Amino acid sequence: METDVALVMSIKTGNKKALGELVERHKKSAYRMALGLVGNRDDAHDISQEAFIRVYRSAGTYDESQPFRPWFYTIIANLSRTWLRKRSRRENRMVDVDDVSYLLVDERDPEKVTIHRETVARLNQALLQLSFADREIITLQHFRGMSYDEIADLLGIPKGTVMSRLYYARKKLAMLMRLNDA
Amino acid sequence: MRKNNRELLAGYVDGELTEQERRDFEVELAGNPELRSELAEFERLKEVTGMAKYADLPDEVWESYWQSIYRKLERGIGWILFSIGAIVLLGFGLYEGLSGLYLDPAQPLWLKVGVTAFGGGLVFLLVSYARERLFAYKRDRYKEVTK
Numbered sequence: 001m002e003t004d005v006a007l008v009m010s011i012k013t014g015n016k017k018a019l020g021e022l023v024e025r026h027k028k029s030a031y032r033m034a035l036g037l038v039g040n041r042d043d044a045h046d047i048s049q050e051a052f053i054r055v056y057r058s059a060g061t062y063d064e065s066q067p068f069r070p071w072f073y074t075i076i077a078n079l080s081r082t083w084l085r086k087r088s089r090r091e092n093r094m095v096d097v098d099d100v101s102y103l104l105v106d107e108r109d110p111e112k113v114t115i116h117r118e119t120v121a122r123l124n125q126a127l128l129q130l131s132f133a134d135r136e137i138i139t140l141q142h143f144r145g146m147s148y149d150e151i152a153d154l155l156g157i158p159k160g161t162v163m164s165r166l167y168y169a170r171k172k173l174a175m176l177m178r179l180n181d182a
Numbered sequence: 183m184r185k186n187n188r189e190l191l192a193g194y195v196d197g198e199l200t201e202q203e204r205r206d207f208e209v210e211l212a213g214n215p216e217l218r219s220e221l222a223e224f225e226r227l228k229e230v231t232g233m234a235k236y237a238d239l240p241d242e243v244w245e246s247y248w249q250s251i252y253r254k255l256e257r258g259i260g261w262i263l264f265s266i267g268a269i270v271l272l273g274f275g276l277y278e279g280l281s282g283l284y285l286d287p288a289q290p291l292w293l294k295v296g297v298t299a300f301g302g303g304l305v306f307l308l309v310s311y312a313r314e315r316l317f318a319y320k321r322d323r324y325k326e327v328t329k
Contacts, residue, residue, distance in 0.1 A: 016255070019251075020248050020252075023251060024248065027244065032236050036236070049254065053255060053258070103237065104234065105234060106233055106235045116233040120230075120233055123231065123234060138231075164188055167191060168188075171220075174226075
């Protein structure tokens with residue numbers, strides 16, 4: 001199996017098949033990443049697709065000595081930021097806080113689903129009220145299950161910064177959940 | 183709370199501390215009620231986020247995902263070619279039309295003045311609009327606010 005970097009190098013020469021393979025490999029994680037950042041399924045779908053189109057168009061600028069994932073993640077994060085800014089201008093709000101459909105209750109424990117549903121609805125709302133940077137770090141650690149080293153590599157920041165960003169983001173998230181509960 | 187404790191607290195909740203860091207942090211924890219309360223809060227948060235998962239897309243969306251990207255790419259190439267063609271044709275048309283108009287002494291002066299005013303007005307309006315947008319963007323206090 002070709003590496004991601006090798007595929008991007010093929011894409012540089014205009015190879016759409018290589019792009020297709022890269023898409024199959026990363027489409028779900030791209031969608032989930034964008035979903036965590038923008039909190040809306042349709043937008044996340046569009047952003048993830050646009051990210052692959054950007055990969056195709058910007059493959060020429062890709063530095064093959066660098067890993068693929070942080071580069072790709074930067075594309076998704078930049079697109080998500082732009083998307084939110086446009087949406088905020090269009091709708092005069094960052095995200096649709098009434099849209100509680102992007103986070104679902106994990107129904108592996110059927111007895112607790114009803115209680116969990118209420119909690120998850122509050123979590124949903126609180127997450128959408130966080131700043132982009134806070135939601136980003138929460139998404140990566142809590143919902144993508146990434147280790148601190150992986151997050152540090154992805155965002156290009158020291159591990160200590162990952163820890164302190166997580167601390168502050170969690171404090172804000174906990175406070176928002178309390179406020180939404182009141 | 184010292185900064186170090188904040189970082190260690192996050193790492194403790196996520197099981198990211200070394201054995202030594204964990205032991206040191208637990209000693210600190212035993213004598214620090216504020217830290218214990220924050221730990222309980224973070225553990226609860228971890229539990230809550232563990233109850234949730236991202237909503238997935240229907241299978242048919244995933245099946246047509248690549249085709250959809252491929253179509254967008256093709257359309258993009260189509261639009262680029264179309265735009266280049268349109269610019270070339272429009273430029274040629276304008277050049278032919280305007281040079282024919284201005285260089286032909288048989289054309290009345292009022293027509294030349296009218297066309298000049300129309301073109302000049304259009305450029306003036308476009309520049310004014312672009313300047314207004316730029317001015318509004320520079321003064322937008324919330325442009326960096328994502329929330």
